[in-house]
Amino acid sequence: MKSSVVSKLTFEQVDPDVGLRSAIDSSPEKIIQTVLDSGLRGRGGGAFPVGRKWQVSRSVQAPQKYVVCNAAEGEPGSFKDRAILSGYAQLVFEGMTIAALAVGAQRGIMYLRGEYGYMAAHMESVLAARRKSGLLGKNILGKKGVHFDIKIQLGEGAYVCGQETALIEFLEGHRGEPRNRPPYPAVSGYRGCPTVVQNVETWAWVTCVMARGASWFKNLGTDESPGLKLFSVSGDCKRPGVYEFQLGLSIAELLDVVGGEDAKGVQVGGASGTMIPQSQFRRKIAFEDLPYGGAVFILGEHRDMLEVAGNYLEFFTKESCGQCTPCREGTRKLLDGVNQLREGRCRALYLEQLISLGKTIQMASKCGLGQSSPQAFLSIVEHYREELMGRVRIDE
Numbered sequence: 001m002k003s004s005v006v007s008k009l010t011f012e013q014v015d016p017d018v019g020l021r022s023a024i025d026s027s028p029e030k031i032i033q034t035v036l037d038s039g040l041r042g043r044g045g046g047a048f049p050v051g052r053k054w055q056v057s058r059s060v061q062a063p064q065k066y067v068v069c070n071a072a073e074g075e076p077g078s079f080k081d082r083a084i085l086s087g088y089a090q091l092v093f094e095g096m097t098i099a100a101l102a103v104g105a106q107r108g109i110m111y112l113r114g115e116y117g118y119m120a121a122h123m124e125s126v127l128a129a130r131r132k133s134g135l136l137g138k139n140i141l142g143k144k145g146v147h148f149d150i151k152i153q154l155g156e157g158a159y160v161c162g163q164e165t166a167l168i169e170f171l172e173g174h175r176g177e178p179r180n181r182p183p184y185p186a187v188s189g190y191r192g193c194p195t196v197v198q199n200v201e202t203w204a205w206v207t208c209v210m211a212r213g214a215s216w217f218k219n220l221g222t223d224e225s226p227g228l229k230l231f232s233v234s235g236d237c238k239r240p241g242v243y244e245f246q247l248g249l250s251i252a253e254l255l256d257v258v259g260g261e262d263a264k265g266v267q268v269g270g271a272s273g274t275m276i277p278q279s280q281f282r283r284k285i286a287f288e289d290l291p292y293g294g295a296v297f298i299l300g301e302h303r304d305m306l307e308v309a310g311n312y313l314e315f316f317t318k319e320s321c322g323q324c325t326p327c328r329e330g331t332r333k334l335l336d337g338v339n340q341l342r343e344g345r346c347r348a349l350y351l352e353q354l355i356s357l358g359k360t361i362q363m364a365s366k367c368g369l370g371q372s373s374p375q376a377f378l379s380i381v382e383h384y385r386e387e388l389m390g391r392v393r394i395d396e
């Protein structure tokens with residue numbers, strides 16, 4: 001059994017409530033400006049600039065606004081949010097409170113993945129301690145009229161509920177299915193009110209940015225992808241675990257740290273990410289090169305890439321909400337094709353049709369699930385074609 005590593009995280013070194021105190025002494029505009037200046041982008045996969053989302057939400061006039069923590073962490077191979085929640089939940093709640101001050105929200109909700117239900121009692125105790133210290137509830141830190149509180153709502157195991165509009169549908173008590181966008185949740189989200197949804201890790205970085213300043217964060221990482229990021233590293237390496245790196249590091253650098261130098265490929269971004277072959281290990285994990293969900297899966301020399309593609313597709317066929325045909329039917333058809341390939345029953349022409357089907361699913365699906373489900377398959381076909389062609393039927 002391999003041991004699991006949690007590298008030394010910045011979250012351990014940030015003094016509690018410094019960020020919130022600095023925010024409460026500031027104005028909403030200045031808080032948003034600090035977040036904008038830091039260049040912080042969402043850490044849940046989409047990488048949307050956080051300050052821009054808050055600006056939109058602030059600009060909408062509404063009697064009620066919400067901030068939501070997306071703790072769905074459904075991406076296969078991702079466990080960094082779990083590490084944050086179990087060790088640094090106070091930073092997450094502090095970040096949500098800072099956003100509430102900035103956009104003018106009075107209510108917060110944490111959507112906690114059902115499988116993390118065992119952490120709910122711990123989350124509640126952190127919330128209770130914050131209420132007791134005047135960091136949540138009425139007149140936060142003694143400031144008259146500043147009210148904000150957070151409740152926790154448990155999910156029920158659907159991957160698609162991590163998608164922000166499906167998550168909101170679920171929170172409202174409906175079936176968790178993605179909505180059409182626009183309107184985006186920052187304008188019209190939970191119960192039709194402006195709602196800022198951010199990933200667990202994003203909330204924790206918000207707190208660090210407010211405590212340490214925008215330029216501290218901006219000076220780390222790359223120009224387009226500033227700052228630090230947590231990665232869940234698993235698969236064929238000597239030291240799997242949760243790591244903190246500056247964005248912009250290359251795959252080769254990451255493999256060196258985690259002991260995965262002999263990898264045949266690395267799946268960056270979880271099941272919905274891309275398979276990167278050895279020849280591209282110099283590529284950088286950053287918004288401008290390889291988008292970064294946070295799950296890094298390392299594949300050793302012995303791995304059968306078709307089995308990997310099949311596993312991911314099987315996951316997506318089970319998790320598709322079924323609303324749109326390309327995703328519901330197309331992903332199943334792709335999985336059939338991969339199984340035919342594995343059994344040596346797939347003809348070369350059919351492989352080309354599968355590639356075309358994958359691209360169509362990406363284009364025609366309504367939400368990010370269908371838009372990304374063929375990605376691993378397509379990148380495996382592109383980079384491991386020789387390995388695959390050995391299994392294609394050529395009797396025509």
Ligand SMILES: Cc1cc2nc3c(=O)[nH]c(=O)nc-3n(C[C@H](O)[C@H](O)[C@H](O)COP(=O)(O)O)c2cc1C
Pocket residue numbers: 041042043044045046047048070071072073074075159160161162163164165197198199200202203367368369
């Ligand atoms: C199918 C699907 C699943 C998702 N799952 C998650 C998830 O588990 N956690 C998360 O933070 N974002 C997830 N997202 C992204 C969210 O829709 C949204 O972009 C994110 O919560 C915004 O927060 P951020 O900007 O801080 O990353 C998912 C998106 C899709 C399409």
Ligand code: SF4
Pocket residue numbers: 160178319320321322323324325327328365366367368369370371
């Ligand atoms: S792409 Fe898939 S998961 Fe997304 S709405 Fe369509 S059927 Fe549902």
